[in-house]
Amino acid sequence: MITWGCQMNVYDSGRMADVLAPLGYTPTATPDDADMIILNTCHIRDKAAEKVFSELGRLRVVQEARKAEGHRTILAVAGCVAQAEGAEILARAPFVDIVLGPQTYHRLPEMVARATRAAGAVIETDFPTEDKFDHLPNAAAPQGLTAFLTIQEGCDKFCSFCVVPYTRGAETSRSEATVIAEARRLVAQGSREITLLGQNVNAWHGLDENGQPSTLGQLARKLAGIEGLERIRYTTSHPRDMDDDLIAAHGDLPALMPFLHLPVQSGSDRMLAAMNRKHTAAEYLHLVERLRAARPDLALSSDFIVGHPGETEADFEATLDLIRTVKYASAFSFKYSPRPGTPAAGLPPIADDIADRRLQTLQALLRDQTTEFNDSKSGQTVDVLFTHVGRQPGQIGGRTPWLQPVHVLGPESLIGQIVPVHIAQARPSSLYGTLLEERACA
Ligand code: 5AD
Numbered sequence: 001m002i003t004w005g006c007q008m009n010v011y012d013s014g015r016m017a018d019v020l021a022p023l024g025y026t027p028t029a030t031p032d033d034a035d036m037i038i039l040n041t042c043h044i045r046d047k048a049a050e051k052v053f054s055e056l057g058r059l060r061v062v063q064e065a066r067k068a069e070g071h072r073t074i075l076a077v078a079g080c081v082a083q084a085e086g087a088e089i090l091a092r093a094p095f096v097d098i099v100l101g102p103q104t105y106h107r108l109p110e111m112v113a114r115a116t117r118a119a120g121a122v123i124e125t126d127f128p129t130e131d132k133f134d135h136l137p138n139a140a141a142p143q144g145l146t147a148f149l150t151i152q153e154g155c156d157k158f159c160s161f162c163v164v165p166y167t168r169g170a171e172t173s174r175s176e177a178t179v180i181a182e183a184r185r186l187v188a189q190g191s192r193e194i195t196l197l198g199q200n201v202n203a204w205h206g207l208d209e210n211g212q213p214s215t216l217g218q219l220a221r222k223l224a225g226i227e228g229l230e231r232i233r234y235t236t237s238h239p240r241d242m243d244d245d246l247i248a249a250h251g252d253l254p255a256l257m258p259f260l261h262l263p264v265q266s267g268s269d270r271m272l273a274a275m276n277r278k279h280t281a282a283e284y285l286h287l288v289e290r291l292r293a294a295r296p297d298l299a300l301s302s303d304f305i306v307g308h309p310g311e312t313e314a315d316f317e318a319t320l321d322l323i324r325t326v327k328y329a330s331a332f333s334f335k336y337s338p339r340p341g342t343p344a345a346g347l348p349p350i351a352d353d354i355a356d357r358r359l360q361t362l363q364a365l366l367r368d369q370t371t372e373f374n375d376s377k378s379g380q381t382v383d384v385l386f387t388h389v390g391r392q393p394g395q396i397g398g399r400t401p402w403l404q405p406v407h408v409l410g411p412e413s414l415i416g417q418i419v420p421v422h423i424a425q426a427r428p429s430s431l432y433g434t435l436l437e438e439r440a441c442a
């Protein structure tokens with residue numbers, strides 16, 4: 001299983017492994033040992049999509065080499081490239097056996113059976129009427145101390161630049177009962193932190209036990225009641241779907257982590273309108289104020305696109321201004337990439353060198369803000385959920401509530417626990433600390 005793209009793909013790959021386990025499939029370390037190779041792909045930007053075709057070229061060599069030794073290798077392309085470019089995949093890479101869109105993973109065993117029998121490729125990219133979650137097995141492999149849980153898929157927002165409404169389809173929410181049951185299973189399997197996932201996660205409106213649409217705020221309150229679930233996160237949110245109750249939940253629930261990915265894309269109202277974002281810069285800033293009023297230690301991250309068609313220097317400056325006002329803890333930023341079938345793809349592009357320069361300027365500012373945010377934790381005591389053994393001897397690693405990686409010298413017995421750590425040193429991408437008890441001994 002080779003997984004690219006967002007955390008939802010990581011979750012989906014896990015579920016594909018679950019559905020294949022009863023057939024006897026287990027993950028392998030390298031493609032050379034695999035009877036079946038699944039590429040779980042991303043279509044969000046052109047670069048991500050093109051990667052699929054170069055990887056397929058490499059995997060064909062593996063497939064041929066194994067064939068020479070008498071082994072069949074089933075090659076499957078899943079994910080958003082499969083959904084968007086199924087026919088093109090089969091035309092450009094006829095050695096692919098299965099093409100399956102993100103809504104059809106529950107049908108994978110049947111597709112494997114068909115591919116084993118048939119000579120031609122099996123393709124499933126329709127949006128099925130049944131919900132894949134109702135047909136995926138409950139008995140999932142444990143995810144470890146930190147787990148993902150998809151609660152929502154698809155998007156109805158139709159931002160001008162984005163393929164998601166086309167590749168993942170209309171917005172759907174899993175019911176409250178299914179989500180809570182899965183969260184309980186994850187906790188019983190040892191997860192201490194759960195990140196709720198959705199392309200537009202705060203649009204979640206799964207039905208509650210009375211058959212009424214619930215909200216993410218209500219769901220967070222119910223999940224916070226699960227004993228052993230110490231940390232709850234959710235991603236990715238749309239500013240328009242942050243309701244009062246969800247904002248209040250940030251103040252009420254210590255388990256709801258004070259770190260929120262809230263993409264704004266641009267700080268210019270003209271661009272936000274062109275992007276069909278359905279909010280202004282002022283509305284976004286007001287939302288950030290309300291969130292910080294509810295939870296003063298809340299830190300934010302965002303996504304930005306520079307070089308969307310029509311972006312002027314003044315629009316770009318407005319984005320820099322918004323960044324200076326918000327002060328982000330971290331962020332992702334991208335040069336606009338035209339995607340076939342999206343509204344913006346038909347508009348005249350702006351010059352590449354201008355977009356490149358803007359991206360560099362923006363990323364330098366965001367890097368400074370990340371450094372500043374990490375520095376602000378230096379000298380403080382913060383809770384760290386330890387999750388793994390570190391690279392250096394005697395070192396263990398974990399994350400702060402704000403998702404910063406932390407390394408300390410400490411016993412492996414702390415893995416799985418949330419422990420206060422004194423932050424001695426902040427680096428741009430991680431923090432170094434000491435255990436409080438150790439300081440007391442020194
Ligand atoms: N070009 C560049 N970036 C894009 N994103 C989505 N579509 C595009 C595109 N066509 C970015 C947005 C989104 C993130 C997941 O990817 O910033 O929030």
Ligand code: SF4
Pocket residue numbers: 155156157158159162163164165199200238
């Ligand atoms: Fe894409 Fe997010 Fe806009 Fe939906 S809200 S169209 S997923 S950028």
